[in-house]
Amino acid sequence: MTEQGLSKDVSVIGLGEMGAAxxxxxLSEGYRVTGWNRSREKAEKLAGAGxxxxxxxxxAVNASPLIIACVADYPTLCTLLRTPEVTAAIAGxxxxxxxxxxxxxxxxxxxxxxxxxxxxxxxxxxxxxxxIGTPEGSxxxxxxxxxxEAVKPVLAVLTGQVVHVGEQIGSAAALDLALAGTVVPGxxxxxxxxxxxxxxxxxxxxxxxxxxxxxxxxxxxxxxxxASIPMIENGNYAYTGDGAPLDAWMPGLQMVVQAxxxxxxxxxxxxxxxxxxxQAVADGHGQGELAAIFEQLRTPAKR
Numbered sequence: 223m224t225e226q227g228l229s230k231d232v233s234v235i236g237l238g239e240m241g242a243a244x245x246x247x248x249l250s251e252g253y254r255v256t257g258w259n260r261s262r263e264k265a266e267k268l269a270g271a272g273x274x275x276x277x278x279x280x281x282a283v284n285a286s287p288l289i290i291a292c293v294a295d296y297p298t299l300c301t302l303l304r305t306p307e308v309t310a311a312i313a314g315x316x317x318x319x320x321x322x323x324x325x326x327x328x329x330x331x332x333x334x335x336x337x338x339x340x341x342x343x344x345x346x347x348x349x350x351x352x353x354i355g356t357p358e359g360s361x362x363x364x365x366x367x368x369x370x371e372a373v374k375p376v377l378a379v380l381t382g383q384v385v386h387v388g389e390q391i392g393s394a395a396a397l398d399l400a401l402a403g404t405v406v407p408g409x410x411x412x413x414x415x416x417x418x419x420x421x422x423x424x425x426x427x428x429x430x431x432x433x434x435x436x437x438x439x440x441x442x443x444x445x446x447x448x449a450s451i452p453m454i455e456n457g458n459y460a461y462t463g464d465g466a467p468l469d470a471w472m473p474g475l476q477m478v479v480q481a482x483x484x485x486x487x488x489x490x491x492x493x494x495x496x497x498x499x500x501q502a503v504a505d506g507h508g509q510g511e512l513a514a515i516f517e518q519l520r521t522p523a524k525r
Contacts, residue, residue: 325392
């Protein structure tokens with residue numbers, strides 16, 4: 223394992239925008255990179271930067287003790303790696319799996335790597351391609367601590383922030399889907415709903431952004447998020463006097479829905495939010511904090 227972690231030979235399977243960025247970061251630090259892509263033209267673009275172009279996945283796997291996979295999706299990854307020839311060739315090597323997938327798919331992948339004698343880390347990229355190879359880039363990794371430590375020097379080339387989130391193999395995927403797949407688009411949609419209301423009513427969008435940056439994100443949002451975690455952990459959502467109970471939130475949020483309708487903009491997002499609050503109140507959480515809505519979200523939707 224130590225030799226693999228220190229090796230300067232790395233194969234990158236999948237050279238789309240993200241895979242190519244990963245390969246370029248390694249090349250810039252003197253690694254010998256062998257790349258493979260289903261579309262050979264993308265692989266050949268990296269040849270000018272010093273990468274070797276593999277003619278097949280098997281050739282790429284044979285070229286290096288450390289393989290980084292970043293392809294379109296998990297089924298594609300399985301198709302590429304789980305052939306008898308590649309399975310035999312990858313045994314005893316280390317796989318850094320950066321393809322987006324669900325926690326269940328990560329667990330299924332661990333079963334295959336364990337049976338195949340492959341040391342594996344499941345990674346979740348929390349960055350755009352332009353952030354790869356920079357201090358701003360971040361990748362979360364789940365898997366054996368021993369494997370993580372052995373390849374950490376290579377991981378540090380890919381992003382400035384290298385985070386091991388534990389040995390539960392689905393943890394990186396869960397955090398990825400919670401952060402980039404839930405918080406970012408959800409918060410952005412809420413932000414855009416507010417922007418639509420400001421635009422419709424003639425309020426300054428620049429002032430709106432400045433206020434979000436200055437007080438809402440570091441103040442209201444973070445304090446609410448931080449207060450929610452112990453409530454969820456303890457299963458106690460009672461209003462403590464530090465925030466506001468749902469009964470206090472309700473009139474203002476119902477007013478947001480009415481304001482959206484008055485402005486002639488789509489109220490669906492605000493209606494969705496209010497619907498969750500109304501259900502929580504109906505469930506007896508009127509004097510509870512916003513975190514009480516977690517109880518709805520943790521159970522399957524009623525049909």
